Amino acid sequence: MDPLFQFLLRLGDNTLVLGHRVSEWCGHSPVLEEDIALANTALDMIGQTQLWLGLAGEVEGKGRSADDLAFLRDAWDFRNVLLVELPNGDFGQTMMRQFLFDAWNVTMLGKLMKSSDQRVADIAEKASKEAAYHVERSGDTVVGLGDGTPESHARMQAALDYLWPYVGEMFASDEVDAAMVKAGIAPDPSSLRDEYDALVTRVLTEATLTKPDSKYAHKGGRTGYMHTEHLGHLLTSMQWLQRAYPGAKW
């Protein structure tokens, strides 16, 4: 498989799956302002998905659109990291997951703005503005809830303990990444780790939360080797209409 196609699927599937997950909150958030904020965040991520998967389809050259890639692939063809497919849990867990992803996304997009592939650089320039806004909000919320009441603090620590083993996968490298580095299209994900850790440590410290010691990392999402059982359930809901009524439009 063309490494650039694979690389773009990874970016597009991350924002697609997380965007869909976050959209599940629509109409269910703890307060109206948070409901609107989550829906808007989801919308930005779906917008970025259209750009990444649109370019993926173009690079693949088989006439597949962003919609085709989103709605007509099955779980084993998805290339998102496991972190983004995990269930929402409570509001705190959702915001912790968002922060852990946003911090990576904003770091990666900053580097992609200098990509040798102008199409990648253009999308990154657009998306990075949105990602910067997202990480500001998710970071503030992690601090507010972490350094909040004993109840909110305990929930945020539990969320961090649960999600932390999924962080490592975002920094894994394989032959696709090596090809991207060689072509000057993208950095080696492992090279982003220090910048990420600095940002995350600063926010978690302010949030009075303790970063788990464990170096263990669940993986298999970005390579497609093995997703969690949660992805299939998400796709069942997200893809239902196009599966039941192929080609339906409105």
Place this chain on the structure above:
Amino acid sequence: MVKPEIAQIWDWLDAVPDPEIPVISLVDLGIIRDVTWEGDMLNVTVTPTYSGCPATTQINEDILAGLAANGLTNVTLKRQLSPAWTTDWLTEKGAASLEKFGIAPPAKGVPARCPNCHGTDLEKSSQFGSTPCKALWKCRSCLEPFDYFKCI
């Protein structure tokens, strides 16, 4: 065919309202980046505000309809992502119209004043508002909530 002047076409486009905030035009919003003739074909370059903005399709249709109403039907719309849209491109006319309508125009990070009473004792309710381009604020003087056009 007599080709209208480019300046005339900009005027026509300035009469096309934003579908979600109709008090400002698409030109005021700063999303129309270029208008050029290529033979008998008119190229209009448009940049999205937010990548997921649901008004994008409507905006494209409104541009085509606005030009067709002035007899221009041979039009190609081009999407441009870079340079990415910034609120710096909002016109002064647009900023004034926004405030008059009750939306605080983009300022350095935070709204300059309440669009209703012009008070400056303000509080953020949410980083997001009713559309992707807005945040929700509240005035502590007149106690009214108001939309703030996010500065990006």
